[in-house]
Amino acid sequence: GAVVSQHPSWVICKSGTSVKIECRSLDFQATTMFWYRQFPKQSLMLMATSNEGSKATYEQGVEKDKFLINHASLTLSTLTVTSAHPEDSSFYICSARGGGLNYEQYFGPGTRLTVT
Amino acid sequence: SQQGEEDPQALSIQEGENATMNCSYKTSINNLQWYRQNSGRGLVHLILIRSNEREKHSGRLRVTLDTSKKSSSLLITASRAADTASYFCATHTGNQFYFGTGTSLTVIP
Numbered sequence: 001g002a003v004v005s006q007h008p009s010w011v012i013c014k015s016g017t018s019v020k021i022e023c024r025s026l027d028f029q030a031t032t033m034f035w036y037r038q039f040p041k042q043s044l045m046l047m048a049t050s051n052e053g054s055k056a057t058y059e060q061g062v063e064k065d066k067f068l069i070n071h072a073s074l075t076l077s078t079l080t081v082t083s084a085h086p087e088d089s090s091f092y093i094c095s096a097r098g099g100g101l102n103y104e105q106y107f108g109p110g111t112r113l114t115v116t
Numbered sequence: 117s118q119q120g121e122e123d124p125q126a127l128s129i130q131e132g133e134n135a136t137m138n139c140s141y142k143t144s145i146n147n148l149q150w151y152r153q154n155s156g157r158g159l160v161h162l163i164l165i166r167s168n169e170r171e172k173h174s175g176r177l178r179v180t181l182d183t184s185k186k187s188s189s190l191l192i193t194a195s196r197a198a199d200t201a202s203y204f205c206a207t208h209t210g211n212q213f214y215f216g217t218g219t220s221l222t223v224i225p
Contacts, residue, residue: 031166038189041206042217042218043215043216043217043218044159044204045215046212046214046215049213057134086154091156093158093159094153095159104161104164105133105213106161107159107161108158110158112156
């Protein structure tokens, strides 16, 4: 089946620094990738949708200058959390979807970010 | 918010019993999917039901969809302790994909 990887699986960074999370589709071309954030014991909240080669579409309330998303190729999307604050600590999950009528999304294993 | 809602928020049952979770959503959809998440882990896709389908089965899972009521249910039959997890519905509309609030299921051995 389709596999999506994320790297790193966990990261600790200091306040004010930036951290980059990678999301890769390993065995298919992902025309669309999605980034979600999940706080403890809560659901996944969609942050943004990105299509390869175009700018990401951010959900209301998500700061695009703080959460930079790049989807430069059909197998890689990156999320950069800039000037991280402790309240950015969360579980970040990406998903990828192929083209055509295959609506199924394939999720990465998630990245645990802790900002100290 | 486009987010769907699930009930119950938490469900605790004995092993062997059936578990039913419900999901309500707000807009018309292309399809609805159910996912499972073990604590602190990624998501596992369980089943997809399209908007023109009313019921779907996969092993011990049975999903129903009522588009007139904008609701879906997930039934897990003959539950096992290993079914303990959080279960989320997710609706797909256009290029948008939104998760429900989730149901935390505990199956007591």
